[in-house]
Amino acid sequence: MPRAIAVVDATSGPPDPGAVDLVLAAGELGEVTALVVGALASGETHDLGTPDVRVLDMADDGAGLADAVVVQSVVDLVHALRPSAVALPAGLEGTRLAARLASRLEAGAATDVSRLWFHDGRVRASKSVLGSRFTTTVEARCPVLVCTMRPQSHRVSTPSDSASISHLTGSSSAAGPWPRLISWAPTPPQARPPLGTARTVVAAGRGLAGHATLAEDLADVLGAAVGATRALVDEGVYPQSLQIGQTGATVSPDVYIALGIAGAVQHMSGAMGASHIVAINNDPEAPIHALADLSVVGDATVVVPRLVEALRSRPSPDGTALP
Structure with missing residues (x-):
């Protein structure tokens, strides 16, 4: 039976809800093996929706998803299982890992895809381009397709309560040259939901420069995640991990609130999966107004x-004041 591998990122904490979506997307091709990179506490594996879970414990190394040990471990697993596809989480680390895996496996690679399926015995993937104006189809003309998957909130999980868990011993013995980790610092815990899976996202643009904390104030009141345009990331106002757009993250929240964002296609390509868009911008001719619901x-x-x-x-439903 066809098989796929889904690499789940748990390097900075337990897998987020997007991990289940990633496994489900890979599972459309057949049996799926989930490779969890990082610590995974007992009792958490059933939430991944697959009975085959492998754990590569990287908890004490401070390494990211694209670390040499992870690359070699995935390569070894591909050689052992012969999958049709390797699905990775979208984002900077997932894209870096995809590039390294494609090089090592001499495989095709596609980023930010939304769906996988078979056609005439080959794996195909669909992805949106040019600000989600077009949907393209990518076909793998090689034994395995490496791809990063954007989250799709409409997928429904049927959890597996009888997961078989095996632990892998990582190795970076493959020929280099490999990057060497010089130092690392853990990311401080965030009170806000993760950007990739948040139901509400407040995004700050150039029009909010010098007042970026306003986006954070609004996000905290709404229990939302904070995102930003490339302009604010380039200015050092926000880290690259919060950048939304063609060269950043892709989000699919219920509500996307754009503050001081003009609506350039490079940014909006990462936000067009939102169910509703709210825009606040002082330029009546800004493209964002034509895209927004409000x-x-x-x-x-x-x-x-x-x-x-x-x-x-305004009091919350339980009668208490909002934060």
Whole structure:
């Protein structure tokens, strides 16, 4: 029976809800083996929705998903299982790992795909391009396709309560040259939900420069994640991990709130999966207004504080004040 491998990132904590979606996407090709990179506590594996779970414990190494040990471990697993595809989480680390795996396996690679299936005995993948204006189909003309998968909230999981767990011993003995880890620091825990799986995302753009904390204030009131455009990332206001767009993360929240964002296609290509878009921008001709379900033509630095104040003064469903 056809098989696929799904690499689950647990290097900085337990797998997020997007991990189940990744396994389900890979499972559309047949039996799926989940390779969890990082610590995985007992009792968590049944949430991955597959009975075959392998764990590569990287908890004490401070290494990322694209570490040499991870690359070699995935290569070894591919040689052992002969899968049709290797599915990786979308994002910077997943893309780096995809490039290294494709090189080592002499395989085809596709990034930010949304679906996998077979056609005439070959794996095909679909992905959106040019700001989600077009959907393209990629066909693997090689034994295995390496791809990063964007989260799709509509997939439904049927958890497996009888997961078979095996632990792998990582090795980086393959010929280099490999990057060498010089130092690392753990990412401080975040009170906000992860950007990739948040149901509400507040994104800050150039129009909020110098007032970026307003996006954080609004996000905290709504229990939302914070994202940013490349302009603010390049200026050092936000880390690259929070960048949304063609060269950053792809998000599919229920609500996407764009603050001071013009709506350039390079940014919106990462947000068009949102069910609803709310825009606040003082330029009535900004492209974002044509994309939004609700638009406010106004200065975000004036509108957002008033919105936050109004939300905080409104009691929550349990009768208590919002934070």
